[in-house]
Amino acid sequence: MSGREASFALGTRRPGPMLTAIMIANVVFYVLELVLMRMGVPIERWLFLRPADVFENGAVWQLLSYPLLHAPQDVMHLVFNLITLYFFAAPLERYWGPRRFLIGYGVFALSGGLFTLLVALLSVTPVLSWLLPQFWTGAHVGASGAAVGYLIAFGLEFAEQEMNFFVLGRMKVKTFVLVMVAIEVLVALSFSQTSSTSHFGGMLGALIFVKGLWRPGRWLDIFRRGRLERRKREIERELRVIDGGKKDDLPN
Numbered sequence: 518m519s520g521r522e523a524s525f526a527l528g529t530r531r532p533g534p535m536l537t538a539i540m541i542a543n544v545v546f547y548v549l550e551l552v553l554m555r556m557g558v559p560i561e562r563w564l565f566l567r568p569a570d571v572f573e574n575g576a577v578w579q580l581l582s583y584p585l586l587h588a589p590q591d592v593m594h595l596v597f598n599l600i601t602l603y604f605f606a607a608p609l610e611r612y613w614g615p616r617r618f619l620i621g622y623g624v625f626a627l628s629g630g631l632f633t634l635l636v637a638l639l640s641v642t643p644v645l646s647w648l649l650p651q652f653w654t655g656a657h658v659g660a661s662g663a664a665v666g667y668l669i670a671f672g673l674e675f676a677e678q679e680m681n682f683f684v685l686g687r688m689k690v691k692t693f694v695l696v697m698v699a700i701e702v703l704v705a706l707s708f709s710q711t712s713s714t715s716h717f718g719g720m721l722g723a724l725i726f727v728k729g730l731w732r733p734g735r736w737l738d739i740f741r742r743g744r745l746e747r748r749k750r751e752i753e754r755e756l757r758v759i760d761g762g763k764k765d766d767l768p769n
Contacts (some may be wrong), residue, residue, distance in 0.1 A: 532603060533610040535618050540599055543660055546585045547595050554589055561589070565656040566630055566715075568637030580634075584626035584660045594659055601664040605671040612674060621670065622663050624726050625719040629662020632718025657712040662719030668697060669723035 566583035640652035672694030705713035
């Protein structure tokens, strides 16, 4: 039975070896982070993603280090990411295979960081400076971009499947994902300290990764199909006009 035909009820799929390794690594790095910070090592200054450090000091390594760490003052930050990975990434490892699954993790985490840097550049312009006054110097950390990326990828791959998610009841996967995106928008508009930009960046990375939008040929196919669809609608309109003027009572 293929991945699309199988039932992917939440919580019924055990994590594969790659996801297990990723989850263990997240816990290990978090413990190491806490130990080093208690020893006085300024982890947050060196390894958290700070747009100002990247653009002003060339700290590009922060794009790679920030998803390995989590908020030291909030263990639930790590827990929620692990729960999201457990529920939504496990089916994808089985469906994609370990190699593509691991590449996806890197793409989602990196796209979360890159989108954060893009918003940071806008935050020092008149466009968003009034809305995000501290964004340029603020710190971003955590694997949330990767976790949310897997959630969106899950929705794209299994959109028409049905699932039962606790109090939300039974619904199609695509409906659940839309609910989660709406909640993320509300979080972004609120005064939460959550790095919503990394979440939205992970979503964008998932869309590009799953739909193959990084391939130039994919864009050509999209434009070609769009052009054919427009031509199809034009022909259908012309046929309706011709059919509407047809006489059924022609003389013999």
